Amino acid sequence: MKPTYGRVSRYGLIAFASSLDQIGPFARSVDDAAITLSLMAGFDPLDATSSDRPGLEVLNNSAGGVKGMRLGVPREYYDVKGIEPGVKAAIDAALFILRNAGAEIVDVSLPHTDYGLAAYYIIAPAECSSNLARFDGVRYGLAEVDAANITDEYLQTRRKGFGTEVRRRVMLGTYALSSGYYDAYYLKAQKVRTLIKRDFDEAFKKCDAIVSATSPTVAFPIGSKTQDPLSMYLCDVLTLGGNLAGLPGISVPCGTSDGLPVGLQVLGPQWGESVVLRVARAYEEASEIRTGVASPSPLQGRG
Amino acid sequence: MPLSKDEVRHVAMLARLGLEAGDVEFYADQLSGILAHIDRLQQVDTEHIAPTAQVVEIASRLREDEPRPSLTQEEALANASATVDGFFRVPAIQEET
Amino acid sequence: MGSWEVVIGMEVHVQPKTKTKMFCGCAVAPLNAAPNTYVCEVCLGLPGVLPVPNRAAVEACLKTALALNCDIPRHTKFDRKNYMYPDLPKGYQISQYDLPMSVNGLLEVGSRKVRIRRVHLEEDTGKLIHAGDQLHKAWESYVDLNRAGVPLMEIVSEPDLRSADEARDYAMELRTLLRAIGASEADMEKGQLRAEPNISIRRAGTEQLGVKTELKNINSFRALHRAILYEVDRQAKVLESGGAVEQETRGWSEPEQRTFPQRSKEYAEDYRYFPEPDIPPLELDRAWIEDLRRGLPEMPSVRRARLLEQLPAAQVAVIGADKDLADLYETAVANGAPALPTANWIVNEVAPTGKLVSPRSLAELMKLLQGGAVTRDQAREVYLESVETGRTPAEIVAEHGYAQLSDESELRVLAEAVIDANPKAAADYRSGKKQAMQALMAELRKRAPHANPKVANELLLKLLG
Ligand SMILES: [Zn+2]
Numbered sequence: 001m002k003p004t005y006g007r008v009s010r011y012g013l014i015a016f017a018s019s020l021d022q023i024g025p026f027a028r029s030v031d032d033a034a035i036t037l038s039l040m041a042g043f044d045p046l047d048a049t050s051s052d053r054p055g056l057e058v059l060n061n062s063a064g065g066v067k068g069m070r071l072g073v074p075r076e077y078y079d080v081k082g083i084e085p086g087v088k089a090a091i092d093a094a095l096f097i098l099r100n101a102g103a104e105i106v107d108v109s110l111p112h113t114d115y116g117l118a119a120y121y122i123i124a125p126a127e128c129s130s131n132l133a134r135f136d137g138v139r140y141g142l143a144e145v146d147a148a149n150i151t152d153e154y155l156q157t158r159r160k161g162f163g164t165e166v167r168r169r170v171m172l173g174t175y176a177l178s179s180g181y182y183d184a185y186y187l188k189a190q191k192v193r194t195l196i197k198r199d200f201d202e203a204f205k206k207c208d209a210i211v212s213a214t215s216p217t218v219a220f221p222i223g224s225k226t227q228d229p230l231s232m233y234l235c236d237v238l239t240l241g242g243n244l245a246g247l248p249g250i251s252v253p254c255g256t257s258d259g260l261p262v263g264l265q266v267l268g269p270q271w272g273e274s275v276v277l278r279v280a281r282a283y284e285e286a287s288e289i290r291t292g293v294a295s296p297s298p299l300q301g302r303g
Numbered sequence: 304m305p306l307s308k309d310e311v312r313h314v315a316m317l318a319r320l321g322l323e324a325g326d327v328e329f330y331a332d333q334l335s336g337i338l339a340h341i342d343r344l345q346q347v348d349t350e351h352i353a354p355t356a357q358v359v360e361i362a363s364r365l366r367e368d369e370p371r372p373s374l375t376q377e378e379a380l381a382n383a384s385a386t387v388d389g390f391f392r393v394p395a396i397q398e399e400t
Numbered sequence: 401m402g403s404w405e406v407v408i409g410m411e412v413h414v415q416p417k418t419k420t421k422m423f424c425g426c427a428v429a430p431l432n433a434a435p436n437t438y439v440c441e442v443c444l445g446l447p448g449v450l451p452v453p454n455r456a457a458v459e460a461c462l463k464t465a466l467a468l469n470c471d472i473p474r475h476t477k478f479d480r481k482n483y484m485y486p487d488l489p490k491g492y493q494i495s496q497y498d499l500p501m502s503v504n505g506l507l508e509v510g511s512r513k514v515r516i517r518r519v520h521l522e523e524d525t526g527k528l529i530h531a532g533d534q535l536h537k538a539w540e541s542y543v544d545l546n547r548a549g550v551p552l553m554e555i556v557s558e559p560d561l562r563s564a565d566e567a568r569d570y571a572m573e574l575r576t577l578l579r580a581i582g583a584s585e586a587d588m589e590k591g592q593l594r595a596e597p598n599i600s601i602r603r604a605g606t607e608q609l610g611v612k613t614e615l616k617n618i619n620s621f622r623a624l625h626r627a628i629l630y631e632v633d634r635q636a637k638v639l640e641s642g643g644a645v646e647q648e649t650r651g652w653s654e655p656e657q658r659t660f661p662q663r664s665k666e667y668a669e670d671y672r673y674f675p676e677p678d679i680p681p682l683e684l685d686r687a688w689i690e691d692l693r694r695g696l697p698e699m700p701s702v703r704r705a706r707l708l709e710q711l712p713a714a715q716v717a718v719i720g721a722d723k724d725l726a727d728l729y730e731t732a733v734a735n736g737a738p739a740l741p742t743a744n745w746i747v748n749e750v751a752p753t754g755k756l757v758s759p760r761s762l763a764e765l766m767k768l769l770q771g772g773a774v775t776r777d778q779a780r781e782v783y784l785e786s787v788e789t790g791r792t793p794a795e796i797v798a799e800h801g802y803a804q805l806s807d808e809s810e811l812r813v814l815a816e817a818v819i820d821a822n823p824k825a826a827a828d829y830r831s832g833k834k835q836a837m838q839a840l841m842a843e844l845r846k847r848a849p850h851a852n853p854k855v856a857n858e859l860l861l862k863l864l865g
Contacts, residue, residue, distance in 0.1 A: 005359045014447040018677035019357055048452045048679050051361050118341040127677055129318060130482050133491020134445040136319070138391050138543065140382035149395045150541075151319070154484055159321030167320055171330050172337060174318040175306070177482070177672035186674060188344045190354030195347065197358060229333060230340055246358035270359060317670055319484050356477075356675035363682040368418050368456035371425025371440070379436045379444060379545075389435040390529065390542035393486045 001025055001033045001277075004270050005246030006051040008037075009044030015131040017124035020243055030252065030281040037273065053271045066282040067102030069275075071095075072207030076113035077238050083216040086257025091213045094254045094264045094283060098211070101286045103279075108203040108210065112195045113241060117233060119196065120240040122189035125173030132170055135161060168229060197245040204269045209279045212238055214251040214263030238265060248273045250280045254287065305335035404601040404639075406632050407609060408567045409559035412574055413552050414584045415524070415592040416460030422523040422551040423451030423494065431590060435544035443549035445489030450678050453478070457521060457551035458501070458682070459692065460583040464553055465502030465519045466693050467581050472502045472684055478521075478676040483669050486543050487526040495522035495554075497673045499681075507557075507577070508701055509570045515558040524550040553584075559598065559609065564628035568621050571595045572721070576700045580723040588620055595624050600645070601635050610635070611645040615659060617652045627652040631659050697723075715743040718751050725751060731759030737766040749780065755787045765793040772852045778802045806852040808859070814851065815859045818844045829864050837861075 002024040010021055025036035043052035073095065078088075099105055137143030137157035144160065147153035162170065176185040203210060215235050225232035242249045247267050254264035264283060268276040306314075311330045315322050376389050385392040420427055424442035442449045465472055479497035505516030526548035530538035555574065561567045575593055578586040586593040595618055600610035615631060618624050630652075635645050650659040704720035707729075711719070719725045725746055732742050745766065750756065757765075765786070769779045774797055782796045789796075796802075805811060818840055819826045825843075828836035837860065844856050 006361050011450050012448045015678075045364075045366070046452060047450050048364055049357070049359070049361055049450075049677075051359070112347070115344060115347055118344045121337060121341060122344075126674060130480055130492055130672075130674070133319075133482060133484055134447065134489060136484060136486075136491060137384065138393055138486055139444055139489060140446065143384035145385045145392075145394070147394050149397045150393050150486055151397070153394050154319035155321035158319055159323060162320070168330070168333060170318050170320060171311075171314055172334055174672070175310070175314045175334065177674055178314060178317060179670045179672075182672075182674075184345070185341070187354055188347075188349060190356060191349035191352040192344055192347050193355040193358070194352050195349070197355060230336055233337075244358065317672070357677060357680055361680045363680050364452070365455035365458060365682075366420075366423075366425070366452040368420050368454050369425065370420050370427040373426045373438050373440050374444075376434060376437045379439045387542055389437075390544055391436070391486070393541050393543060395539050396486065396528070396530070396541050 001027075001037065001250040002243070002248065003037060003041065003273055004053075004248045006049050006053075007056075007248070007271075007273065008040045009042070009047040009050045011044055011046040011050075015127075017127040018131060019127060020120075020124055022246075030250070030277055030284050033250065034277045034281075037277075056273055064278050064282075065101060066098055066279055068104070069102075069209070069279065070104045070106050070207040071098060071279065072106050072108035072203055072210045074108050074110045074113070074203065074210060074212060076110050077210075077212035080113070080213075080216050080237060082234065083213065084218065084257055087213050087216060087218065087262050090255040090257055090262040091211075091264065094287070095211065097286045098279075098283055101282050103282075106207050108206050110196075110199040110203060110241060112192065112199050113237070115192050116196055116240040116244060117237050119189040119192040120236075120244055121172065121233060122176045122185050123193065123244070125169040126176045126186050126189075127173065128166075129170045129173030129177065132162070132166070137161075164226065165229075193244050196241055200241070200245045200247060200267075200269070208268075209272070209275050210242075210265075210267040211279070212265050212267075214238060214265040218257050218260035218262060242267045246270055248276050250276050252280045252284055254283070306331050306338065403604050404632070404636050405604045405606075406563055406628075407559045407600050407602060407612075408561035408563075408628065409598040409612075410555075410557045410561065410567060410570060411596040411598065411614070412555045412557075412571065413524075413594040413596070414464070414555060414574075414578060414586060416457050416464075416551050416553055416584050417582065418454055418456040418460065418551055420454055420456075421549040422454055422457055422521070423549055424449075426549065428550055429546040433546055435542075435546065438546040439548070443489065444545060445491070451494060451676075453521075453679060453682070454551060460551075461501050461519060461521045461553045462684070462689065463581050463692055463696065464555070464578065464583045465505065466689070467577055467583075467696060467699065468502075468505035468507055468516045468519060468555070470502035470505035470516060470519055472689055473499065474686075475499065475681050475683055476501045477681040478679045479673050480676050482672040482674075485525070486541065487528050487545075487548065489526070489545060489548055493523060493525065494676055494679075496520035501684075507570070507573060509561075509566060509573045512560065512562070512566055512570075514560045514570055517556045517558050519553055519555050522552050522554060524548065524552050559600075559612075561597075564625045564632070567595075567597050567628055568625045571624055572621055573700070576721050576723070580698075580700050580703075581696055591619075594618070597624065597628055597631075599628060599631050599635070601632060601639070610639075611647050613645065613647065613659075614649045615652055616649060616662060617654075619654065623652060623654060626657065627659060630657065634659065700726075710739050711743050715740075715747055718747045719743060722751070724756060728756060728759050728762060732762040732766065735760050735763035737763035738770055741770060742766050749783060755784070757783065757786045758790075761786050761792055768793055768797060772806050772854060773797065774802050775853070802850070805848055805850045806855050808855065811848075811851060811856050811859050812863075814844060814848055815856060815863055818847065819860070819863055826864060 002022055005022050008023045013023055025033045027033035041056055044050045095105055136154055142157055142161040144153050144156035147156055249267040251263035251265050253261050255262050266276050266279045308327050308331055311327050380386045383391050424440050426438050426440050426443055429438035477499045478494050480492040481495045482492040484491045500518045500520035502519045507514045524547050526543055526545040529542045531540045532538045575586040578584040596616050598612045598614050600612035602610045615627050618627055638645055649662045651662040652659050704716055707716045707720050719729050729746055733739050768774050782793045785796050786793055825836045825839045840860055
C-alpha cells in the first residue's frame with residue numbers, strides 16, 4: 001500500500017524522488033496493512049512535508065463493505081496499451097465480485113494518462129539526480145581516496161558505486177534540469193503533473209474510489225528488460241498517475257495469469273486511505289483470497 | 304531529440320559520473336530512446352497551467368529556534384574514508400585546468 | 401584616466417542572529433570551535449534526512465526586508481542550487497531562486513538612494529582548509545562542516561553605487577541597520593557580514609554598463625574600500641591599454657593588496673535550480689508581517705536626523721551609527737544628563753572601548769562631573785568601576801572620597817596660603833607673566849589634590865587681581 005503523500009514521515013527514508021517518495025506497508029492482509037499504517041502515520045517535526053490530517057479511521061471502517069459505493073473504472077486504464085488478456089480477465093472477475101458485493105461500477109476518464117509516464121520519468125530522475133549528489137565519498141560510503149583530485153574522486157566513486165539503472169536516471173534527471181532544457185522538460189512535466197492531478201479531481205467527483213489492474217502485465221524475468229528501459233518503465237503506467245497526484249493506493253492479489261499473480265489496484269482521493277482500505281478489504285473478503293494468504297490474525301506471529 | 308555524444312559527456316560531468324569504455328554510446332542510445340517517448344509532453348497544451356512542485360497542500364511549519372544536541376566529532380567522522388585531525392580529508396581541489 | 405564612471409552593485413551575505421542552524425537543531429558554532437563538533441545527521445547530509453526551516457531565521461530575514469522597505473510576497477519558496485563541492489555536504493545548497501522572501505527595497509546612504517533588488521534566505525557552506533595554505537598548490541584539503549547549514553540572508557542591491565566611498569558607506573549603513581533591528585551582529589571580522597561588490601566602469605556620460613567583476617574574500621570595511629579602488633584602477637588600465645575586462649570572480653588578497661582571478665571559466669557551472677521538494681512553500685501570513693513591522697525600532701536614518709537637531713554632525717556620526725550608543729545617549733539625556741558633554745563623553749570614552757554603563761549611571765556621572773564633584777580623570781575611573789561592578793557613580797565617589805573640594809571659604813584660605821608661600825610667583829603674575837599661574841595652581845593642587853580646579857583658579861585670579 002502507498003499512503004497519501006505526506007501521510008507518513010520520510011525522515012530516515014533514503015530519498016529517491018522527494019516529491020513522490022512515500023513509505024507504505026507490505027502486509028499479508030488488508031487488516032494488517034491498515035493496522036501497520038495507523039502506527040506509521042502522522043506529523044513528524046523532522047519532516048516539513050508530513051501531516052496529521054484525518055482520514056485514517058480505517059480500523060472502524062474497513063469492514064464496512066462496498067455496498068452503495070461507486071467504484072470508477074478509468075477507460076484509459078482498463079484498455080491500456082499492452083494489457084495482457086490474462087490480466088484483463090482477472091480484473092473483469094474482480095469487478096464482478098465487487099459488483100456482487102453491492103458496489104456500483106461507473107465509467108470515469110483520466111485523459112492525460114498517456115503523458116503520465118513521460119512526466120514521471122522527468123520529475124523522478126530530476127529529483128533523484130539531486131538527492132544522490134550527496135553520495136560523493138567524502139563523509140561516508142565508497143570513496144576512491146587515491147584519486148588525483150576531488151573531481152576525479154567524485155567521478156570514479158560515483159561511477160563505481162551506482163548501478164546501471166541509477167546512473168541512467170541520474171543522467172536523465174541531470175539532463176532534464178540542465179540549462180536550456182529546464183523549460184522543455186522539467187517545467188513542462190510539472191505542468192502536465194497539474195493536469196494529471198486535475199484528471200483525478202474530476203474523476204473523484206463521480207466515484208468514491210478508482211479500480212484497475214496494478215500493472216498491464218505480470219512480472220517479467222529479472223534482467224530481461226535492462227537493455228530496453230522504456231518497455232520496463234511502461235509496466236508502471238497504471239501506478240504513475242496516482243503517484244504523481246500523491247494519492248493513496250493499494251494493490252491486492254486478484255488471481256493469476258500464466259501462473260503469475262495479478263494485482264488489483266484501488267486508488268482513493270488524497271487523504272482517503274480509509275476508502276481505499278475499505279474497498280480492498282471488501283474485495284479480499286468477497287474473493288476469499290484472504291483465507292489463502294492471511295496469517296492467523298492481524299500482526300500476530302505464528303508462535 | 305537524440306542526445307549527442309558531446310551532450311552525454313557534458314551531462315556526465317555535471318552529474319560527476321565517470322565514463323568508462325562504452326558508456327558514452329550506452330547513455331546516448333538509451334537516453335535518446337527514453338527522451339523520444341518523453342517528447343510527447345510537447346503535444347500537451349500547458350499554456351495557462353501552473354506547475355505542480357508539491358502535490359499535496361501542506362501548511363508550512365517552521366521549526367522553533369531551539370538547539371538540539373549535535374553529534375560528537377568522533378561520530379561525525381566515523382563513516383568517512385579519510386580524516387585528519389578532526390577534519391574530513393579530500394584530494395586536491397583543482398580549480399584551473 | 402579621470403573620465404571613468406564607476407558602477408557598483410553589492411551582494412551582502414549576513415548571518416542572522418539565531419541560536420541554531422537554518423534547517424537543523426545544531427547550535428551555531430562559536431569561532432574557534434573544534435572542527436566537525438557542531439554537526440548532525442541533517443547538516444552532514446546523511447542519507448534519509450530532511451530540512452526544516454528555522455523560524456527565527458525567517459523572522460530575521462523578514463525584519464531586514466521590512467527595514468529595507470522591501471515588498472514581501474504572500475508566498476515564498478526554497479530552491480535547490482545544485483553543484484558538487486566538498487564544503488557542500490548535500491551536493492546542493494538550499495537557497496531561493498524565483499520567489500525570494502522579499503523584493504524591491506530601498507536604502508538611503510547619504511544622498512544616494514540604493515535600490516535593493518531582493519533579500520533572500522539560504523544556508524552557508526562548510527569551511528575548507530588547504531594543505532600548503534594556497535588552493536592552487538594544495539595537494540589535499542580538509543573539510544570542517546561546523547558552518548555548513550548556518551543561516552544566511554543575501555541582500556542584493558541594484559548597481560546604484562558610484563564610488564568606493566559609497567560602497568563602504570552602504571555596507572556600514574547596512575551593519576548599523578541590521579544591529580538596530582536586532583537581525584544580526586553583522587561583525588565583518590567574524591564573517592557575519594560578507595560584502596561582495598560587483599564592479600564595472602564606463603565612460604562618464606554613457607549609459608551602457610561595462611563588463612563587471614565580482615570581488616570576494618573581503619574581511620573589513622577598509623579592505624572593501626581598498627579592493628574597490630584597486631579593481632577600478634585595474635579595469636581602467638585594462639581598458640585604456642585597449643584590452644577587455646573579463647567577467648569573472650576575483651579574490652582580494654589582504655597581504656598583497658590586490659585582486660586576482662579566483663575561478664577559471666574553463667568549466668562553467670550549471671546550477672540546475674529547481675523547487676526544493678522537501679519544504680512546502682511558505683505562506684507569509686499578513687498578520688505576522690504586520691506584527692514584525694510594528695515591532696521594528698526607529699530606523700537609524702530617522703534617529704540620526706533627530707540627533708542632528710541636538711548635536712553636531714561629528715558626534716552624530718559616531719553615536720548614530722550604533723544602536724547601543726544612541727540608546728545610551730538618549731536615555732541618559734532623558735535622565736537629566738547634559739546633552740553635548742554626554743555626547744562627547746560617549747564619543748571619547750565609550751565608543752573606543754565599547755564598555756557600556758546603564759544610562760541612569762551615566763546621567764549621574766555627567767551631573768557629578770558638571771557640578772565639579774569629580775575631576776575628569778576621576779570620572780574616567782568611576783566610569784570603569786561602575787561598568788565592572790554595576791554600582792552607581794555616587795556610591796563609588798563616596799567610597800573613594802573623590803568628592804572635590806569646592807567650598808569657596810575653604811578654598812579661599814588655601815589660595816591665600818599658596819600666595820603667601822610663593823611671593824615671587826605672585827609678583828611675576830601681577831607683573832604680567834601669566835604663566836606664573838601654573839606654578840601657583842600646581843602648589844595648590846599639591847596641598848589639596850581634591851580641590852576643584854575651576855573654583856580654585858577663579859579664586860587665585862580674584863586674589864591676585
Ligand atoms: Zn546539524
